[in-house]
Amino acid sequence: MKLAGATTAVRLRRLSALPVFALIAVLAIVLGVASPHALSAQNLINILNQQVSLILVTVGQTIVVLTAGLDLSVGSVVSLTTAIASHGTPFAVPLAILAALAVGLVNAGGILRFGIHPILMTLSTMTAVQGLALLVRPIPGGTVPGWMKTYAGAEILGLPLPVICAAVVVFLAAVVVSRSRFGLHLMATGASAQSALLGGVNTGRIILLAYLLSSLFACLGGLNLAARLASGDPLVGQPFGIDSIAATALGGTQLSGGLGGVAGPVVGVLFLALLGNGLNLLNISTYYQMIIKGVLLILAVSAHRRNQPGL
Amino acid sequence: MLLEVVDIAKSFGSVQALRGVSLALKPGSVHAVLGENGAGKSTLMKIISGVFPASSGTIRVEGQMVHWNRAEQARAAGVSTIFQEFILLPNLSVAENLFLGRELRTPLGLVDRQRQREESRRILARVGLDLDPDVLTGRLRVAEQQMVEIAKGVMRDARIFVFDEPTAALGDREAARLFDLIRQLRAEGKGILYISHRLPELFELCDEVTVLKDGQFAGHFAMQETTATELVTTMVGRTLDQLFPPHRTGGPGETVLELRDLRTTGFAGPVNLAIGRHEIVGLAGLEGQGQIGITRSIFEGHAPETGEILFEGLPLGHAGPAGGVAAGIGLIPEDRKAEGLFLPLSVARNIAVGLLSGKGLAQPASVPAEDIAAQIQRLRIRLRDAAQAISELSGGNQQKALLARWLVRGVKLLICEEPTRGVDIGAKSEIYAILRELADSGVPVLITSRELPELIGLCDRIVVVRDGATVGSFPGGTSTEEEIMAAAIGGQRA
Numbered sequence: 026m027k028l029a030g031a032t033t034a035v036r037l038r039r040l041s042a043l044p045v046f047a048l049i050a051v052l053a054i055v056l057g058v059a060s061p062h063a064l065s066a067q068n069l070i071n072i073l074n075q076q077v078s079l080i081l082v083t084v085g086q087t088i089v090v091l092t093a094g095l096d097l098s099v100g101s102v103v104s105l106t107t108a109i110a111s112h113g114t115p116f117a118v119p120l121a122i123l124a125a126l127a128v129g130l131v132n133a134g135g136i137l138r139f140g141i142h143p144i145l146m147t148l149s150t151m152t153a154v155q156g157l158a159l160l161v162r163p164i165p166g167g168t169v170p171g172w173m174k175t176y177a178g179a180e181i182l183g184l185p186l187p188v189i190c191a192a193v194v195v196f197l198a199a200v201v202v203s204r205s206r207f208g209l210h211l212m213a214t215g216a217s218a219q220s221a222l223l224g225g226v227n228t229g230r231i232i233l234l235a236y237l238l239s240s241l242f243a244c245l246g247g248l249n250l251a252a253r254l255a256s257g258d259p260l261v262g263q264p265f266g267i268d269s270i271a272a273t274a275l276g277g278t279q280l281s282g283g284l285g286g287v288a289g290p291v292v293g294v295l296f297l298a299l300l301g302n303g304l305n306l307l308n309i310s311t312y313y314q315m316i317i318k319g320v321l322l323i324l325a326v327s328a329h330r331r332n333q334p335g336l
Numbered sequence: 337m338l339l340e341v342v343d344i345a346k347s348f349g350s351v352q353a354l355r356g357v358s359l360a361l362k363p364g365s366v367h368a369v370l371g372e373n374g375a376g377k378s379t380l381m382k383i384i385s386g387v388f389p390a391s392s393g394t395i396r397v398e399g400q401m402v403h404w405n406r407a408e409q410a411r412a413a414g415v416s417t418i419f420q421e422f423i424l425l426p427n428l429s430v431a432e433n434l435f436l437g438r439e440l441r442t443p444l445g446l447v448d449r450q451r452q453r454e455e456s457r458r459i460l461a462r463v464g465l466d467l468d469p470d471v472l473t474g475r476l477r478v479a480e481q482q483m484v485e486i487a488k489g490v491m492r493d494a495r496i497f498v499f500d501e502p503t504a505a506l507g508d509r510e511a512a513r514l515f516d517l518i519r520q521l522r523a524e525g526k527g528i529l530y531i532s533h534r535l536p537e538l539f540e541l542c543d544e545v546t547v548l549k550d551g552q553f554a555g556h557f558a559m560q561e562t563t564a565t566e567l568v569t570t571m572v573g574r575t576l577d578q579l580f581p582p583h584r585t586g587g588p589g590e591t592v593l594e595l596r597d598l599r600t601t602g603f604a605g606p607v608n609l610a611i612g613r614h615e616i617v618g619l620a621g622l623e624g625q626g627q628i629g630i631t632r633s634i635f636e637g638h639a640p641e642t643g644e645i646l647f648e649g650l651p652l653g654h655a656g657p658a659g660g661v662a663a664g665i666g667l668i669p670e671d672r673k674a675e676g677l678f679l680p681l682s683v684a685r686n687i688a689v690g691l692l693s694g695k696g697l698a699q700p701a702s703v704p705a706e707d708i709a710a711q712i713q714r715l716r717i718r719l720r721d722a723a724q725a726i727s728e729l730s731g732g733n734q735q736k737a738l739l740a741r742w743l744v745r746g747v748k749l750l751i752c753e754e755p756t757r758g759v760d761i762g763a764k765s766e767i768y769a770i771l772r773e774l775a776d777s778g779v780p781v782l783i784t785s786r787e788l789p790e791l792i793g794l795c796d797r798i799v800v801v802r803d804g805a806t807v808g809s810f811p812g813g814t815s816t817e818e819e820i821m822a823a824a825i826g827g828q829r830a
Contacts, residue, residue, distance in 0.1 A: 032471055032475055033470040033472060035429065037427070205447060206446075209447060213432075217425060221425060223407045224423055224424075224425065224433070225438065283427040
């Protein structure tokens, strides 16, 4: 870990998010010059509001990645959540949360008990849960409880309520990851589960909690999305798996585990969103946008110079 | 007695690593555990530190019987082990490592960094370490990491400290500091188990010594009443003579391989070395002095920084291991599992790999059953059948299979890094005999080894490497460990 010569552990973790902060600053300047509308308060608030779901999912993803795991099933959990929540029964929301926790439990169980690689385990649940979502709601539709619609439309001091809620959740998650015992144990487990275990960390419990939290955050993301759409859609979550991983990596969280934080990945989500929005405002075709995003992702991720190649 | 180990036995599959070893550790004493590699020292230490349980026998701590299955249990009972591979987490700070699993917390439930920092300073000072507790553990030097491990034991009020070859990676001054610290622990009434095969430091530091040989108790002495000779005899015993085949009486034969003024990357060099047709030549030296750089330069044909390699009179001009194989060189790598074997594949396929090199990609990967069976028989590889996965074989039989890989191909030079690492004593002597047979038949053998007795017993000539340079040459058989060691250390330590 050569990150700019950081010598203290805390500084190293902070520095890991530095590149994405620099990137978003550069992007903001470029967009500000190129298109005056891009940095208007209204546009920024819109972007934030659109990204709340992905931000929540990414927070969960980051927690799993810190343990050197990966959760591909988050997208399916988002879809399933919207599918269940839009069913109009009184227990729809608690049911969606329980379903999500069950997915997390299965993921952690397969990984811990049977030693299945996280990618394979969550790829399997991703597929199965996608099927479940389609069973629950074969085509988009239904309606969510009234309070969810109210939540999605509410504003406080000109800020959408979902944005405020997400900010609170992100803040709490950041504190837990960087300051709590749990956060420290996430990083210990990610660096070397064997050493962490010998050092007195209950690694099994940490990994179980990580996958439960990841599913729970995906569920929160799904609830937020259902509230925005006011309905359910069994395929709406599909991009969330890959997007959350991209944002996590972009935010400086090492995919091999043990290093990172919550702030970087959240800024990673915003960077990708701002980039797409700016390219739209500049009238660049979606096809070119995809190419540009791909190339930028490689550049951004390679900015994290580390001892080991890759992430 | 602080710690009593009674009649401990441990087997791994069919390998009996320990047979009835007993040991008693008094409080306020440093107790050495001495033995050759493979004598069972590390296995014993791992049982005492709870890494795995013994197959039979009892352990008592202050008279209480204990049963440990996990390291945490041993630690809770006051046993602190400083393993050769550290278990500190490189991505955490020193304070975070010290308090891992028992973090101090603020009223809000968060980690109390300030208090941990202060406590850490206090504990580090107790072991004489002046370190910033916030510093990233991965940035520390090996010696410092070791001290942090010890600090962790001190902090948890351990009563028994186990050191597994702690000076292997230390310089002189660092080792002296470690000894001071160990004496301090002794003065505080702790019991210390100290594993090493460096005799001088045992005499300097230890009060008594238990010697193990081939997994068995071989002797117990008070340090003041014994001599180095007595310890070595007890440790090595009669086996030394019987272990090795007789040295060659004839000459080395014409030169097959010659290294001239070779400098390998990262080392000062130069290497000058010639190996005759019927010779077994050993490379000796301290850990990581460029021995592997030399063997790999020959086999993989990296362009040396300077100098040249002549093989059968012609410069070696290949790039990559495939070229080395094509030239008629075989390599048995140091790390058998990572670099040598295809663990899930059968023994037969692992041997047949020797025949693959040089074949087109579309040609069949033949596994000639008869040739392979002949090698298995010749090398006395003990297995159920050749289709068995090689991972199921013991270390010695795996090593023989790697030998078979090159024998079935027929090589003109065999390079063997650490030929008997993790190999039990019986297979050792068989491997030595095969290597001698090869040299007699005109296939010279170049070996590297960390074990001087092995080099002295097996090789015709021992070439000492220091900082990538050949600094001395000793005849096998008649040289002593001391003179080779002196050359290997040079002016650095002495």
